[in-house]
Amino acid sequence: MSTSDDVTSPAIVELIDVEKVYRSGELEVAALRGVSLRVDENEYLAIVGPSGSGKSTLMHILGCLDVPTSGIFRIIGHDAQSLDEDVLARIRNAFIGFVFQQFNLLAHLTALQNVALPLVYAGVDPDERRARAIAALDKVTLADRAEHRPGELSGGQQQRVAVARALISEPAMILADEPTGNLDSAAAADVLELLEQLNADGRTLVVITHERDVAARAKRTIEIRDGRVWDPEDHDVGALDTGALR
Amino acid sequence: MTWRDTFWTAMDAVRSHRLRSSLTMLGILIGITAVVLTVGIGQGAQATVRDQINELGTNLLVVSPGSSTSSTGVRGGFGTVTTLTQADAAALTSNVAAPDVEAISPVSTTSAELVNASTGANWTTTLTGTTPNWQTTRSRGAVLGRFISAADQRNAAPVVVLGGVTVTQLFGSTDPLGSSVTYNGVKLQVIGVLQNLSSAEQAASNDLAIVPISTYAQRLVGGVSRNSVSSIYVKATSAGTLSAAYQETNALLLNTHHVATASSADFSIATQQSILAASNTVDNTLTVMLAGIAVISLLVGGIGVMNIMLVSVTERIREIGVRKAIGASPSDIRRQFLVEASVLGLAGGLLGVAVGILGAVLIPQFSDQRVILSIPASIGAIVIAIGIGVVFGVYPASRAARLAPIDALRSE
Numbered sequence A: 001m002s003t004s005d006d007v008t009s010p011a012i013v014e015l016i017d018v019e020k021v022y023r024s025g026e027l028e029v030a031a032l033r034g035v036s037l038r039v040d041e042n043e044y045l046a047i048v049g050p051s052g053s054g055k056s057t058l059m060h061i062l063g064c065l066d067v068p069t070s071g072i073f074r075i076i077g078h079d080a081q082s083l084d085e086d087v088l089a090r091i092r093n094a095f096i097g098f099v100f101q102q103f104n105l106l107a108h109l110t111a112l113q114n115v116a117l118p119l120v121y122a123g124v125d126p127d128e129r130r131a132r133a134i135a136a137l138d139k140v141t142l143a144d145r146a147e148h149r150p151g152e153l154s155g156g157q158q159q160r161v162a163v164a165r166a167l168i169s170e171p172a173m174i175l176a177d178e179p180t181g182n183l184d185s186a187a188a189a190d191v192l193e194l195l196e197q198l199n200a201d202g203r204t205l206v207v208i209t210h211e212r213d214v215a216a217r218a219k220r221t222i223e224i225r226d227g228r229v230w231d232p233e234d235h236d237v238g239a240l241d242t243g244a245l246r
Numbered sequence B: 001m002t003w004r005d006t007f008w009t010a011m012d013a014v015r016s017h018r019l020r021s022s023l024t025m026l027g028i029l030i031g032i033t034a035v036v037l038t039v040g041i042g043q044g045a046q047a048t049v050r051d052q053i054n055e056l057g058t059n060l061l062v063v064s065p066g067s068s069t070s071s072t073g074v075r076g077g078f079g080t081v082t083t084l085t086q087a088d089a090a091a092l093t094s095n096v097a098a099p100d101v102e103a104i105s106p107v108s109t110t111s112a113e114l115v116n117a118s119t120g121a122n123w124t125t126t127l128t129g130t131t132p133n134w135q136t137t138r139s140r141g142a143v144l145g146r147f148i149s150a151a152d153q154r155n156a157a158p159v160v161v162l163g164g165v166t167v168t169q170l171f172g173s174t175d176p177l178g179s180s181v182t183y184n185g186v187k188l189q190v191i192g193v194l195q196n197l198s199s200a201e202q203a204a205s206n207d208l209a210i211v212p213i214s215t216y217a218q219r220l221v222g223g224v225s226r227n228s229v230s231s232i233y234v235k236a237t238s239a240g241t242l243s244a245a246y247q248e249t250n251a252l253l254l255n256t257h258h259v260a261t262a263s264s265a266d267f268s269i270a271t272q273q274s275i276l277a278a279s280n281t282v283d284n285t286l287t288v289m290l291a292g293i294a295v296i297s298l299l300v301g302g303i304g305v306m307n308i309m310l311v312s313v314t315e316r317i318r319e320i321g322v323r324k325a326i327g328a329s330p331s332d333i334r335r336q337f338l339v340e341a342s343v344l345g346l347a348g349g350l351l352g353v354a355v356g357i358l359g360a361v362l363i364p365q366f367s368d369q370r371v372i373l374s375i376p377a378s379i380g381a382i383v384i385a386i387g388i389g390v391v392f393g394v395y396p397a398s399r400a401a402r403l404a405p406i407d408a409l410r411s412e
Helices: A055-062 A085-095 A111-122 A126-139 A155-167 A185-200 A212-216 B003-016 B018-056 B086-092 B150-155 B164-171 B200-206 B213-220 B239-256 B272-315 B317-325 B330-366 B375-402 B405-410
Strands: A011-024 A027-040 A044-048 A070-075 A096-099 A173-177 A204-209 A220-225 A228-230 B060-065 B101-116 B122-130 B142-145 B159-162 B180-183 B186-194 B208-212 B231-236 B267-271
Touching: A011 A055, A027 A055, A027 A204, A027 A228, A044 A055, A044 A212, A055 A173, A055 A204, A085 A096, A085 A111, A085 B317, A085 B330, A096 A155, A111 A126, A111 A155, A126 A155, A155 A173, A155 A185, A173 A185, A185 A204, A204 A212, B003 B018, B003 B330, B018 B272, B018 B330, B018 B375, B060 B239, B086 B101, B086 B231, B086 B239, B101 B164, B101 B213, B101 B239, B122 B164, B122 B213, B150 B213, B159 B164, B164 B186, B164 B200, B186 B208, B186 B213, B208 B213, B231 B239, B239 B267, B267 B272, B272 B317, B272 B330, B272 B375, B317 B330, B317 B405, B330 B375
Parallel strands: A044 A204, A044 A220, A096 A173, A173 A204, B122 B208, B159 B186
Antiparallel strands: A011 A027, A011 A070, A220 A228, B060 B231, B060 B267, B101 B122, B101 B180, B101 B231, B142 B186, B159 B208, B180 B186
8 A cells, every 4th residue: 555655745644544433422423434635735625525525524634623533644744643732732833724614713802813813822922923913914905904803804804814814824734614605706706816825825725615616726626425535537435545546 | 822921811801701700700809808807807806805905904913702611611602702801902012922013902893873962963883992003003094183092092081083974974064073973972072084995895994983992981881891892903013023923912812811722712813814815715716707707708709710610611612622723732721711710810809808908997987896907818818819710710721621622613
């Protein structure tokens, strides 16, 4: 079985035969049933699939928000299962920027404070935090809204604030979970352009979506169905290996 | 994450949930106010007792008649017999037998109805026969006119010194000096008014009439018991010689009463220390009880903090998820919630001390209770308040820290 060992360019994340089973009482639900996937530096990858297909679970594992039940998950060369919560927190802080469908801004903080929050956890001093947060807001053309709270901003503006928060720590990978799901088409186009700009600047971009036109903009698309990677050319989905995905 | 950022994050959370934060603080506030006032009232009560005893006269021994055993073996209880006499008092004045005694004053008392000789106003008070030395032993003199003199004592002069309350009752606001009162038909000239004792509990001490003990025995009270005395005040030369004075008085009286063993003495001697100790015991019981109430209030306040913090963790589960997703470690979250709980505790503690100080100012306005604020107790109360925040914040904080980021994010 081929692994990343013989590949020259380094993978940002790599999953080998990852399974994720949720237990609630007697009931076991397998959200992922053996997914193998590799994401390289500066990739633009779309993960598509119907709701309940396991694509959100996959995104959570990619973002170190959840751990696989079995299989191997490597992030920047480290086996995630062997890392403790503190290290995973540092990885999320420094290497991953999240953009959520629900924006997930903190309501009682201003746009500026929300954007600067990852730097608070990185231990950056307040003056530098402020300068970098203003620069990040400027990049999403919201510098004039810095002192507004999320409730005072439109959905599109809130998502742009979230993008600014995701890019402020200059992460290697941006994970966007249905980033346009709650936006009208004009705002959605803005947000996608911003995300693609980050990809053009050298960051890996992973977009999870159920919208075909959003997925179509990515350089590579994979589809998840029933917890497996769906290969349109090979409907025998259980026989997939990492080689077939490349 | 630096401690400063942790602190401000916690402050933001406290400020953005004003009502909840103030209700949480209220619990702590009540507890701390209770602690501050408990200590203050306890110390105030002790100071009051100390002052009362100092007003009674310092370095003082009080000899009272005690139980006696007659030659036929009939025993009488404390106070039922009049075993102390003016002769005992005279013996105690000896510089040889009792060198550590500075002054003594025998006191005889009876309840007596005095009548203003010109207006006919009457008032029942405590008629006290004593010697001029009473001024020394009781550290108290006349504010108007003069106290009874040695000449009055020698001549059994018909003169009287009245307490402030007695003067008001008999003379109203008119000047009593030179006027007369009668007791059982005997006319007594008012020569002085006693200095009032300040503490309210001493009101009885301001209602009395003092006559020379010779006048008391020869002119006013007849009968076989006229030479016996109710008590003898003995003043030691200093606080250091009080126990020597006690021994001397005891030995001398045992000797003059022909009592062989101290245990069958027909008198008893009380010292200020024993009175002080007795009242301190009462005070301490009171303080322990009040402190118990304070501790319970603090416990309730602490449980309130824990309850609110747990609700807060549940309510802010999504916020915790977002913070974790963007890089907060479990210890960052734990610290944020711990600092939040301690900030609530500190604020509640400071407000509690403030309300306690307000109470200490107001309570004496509405009652006789003195309240003495103690700075160490106030600082201690604030430390306790922070401690309660921390202790009762630990469990909610660790629950918040343990939340898996994904479970936290998924919650709606």
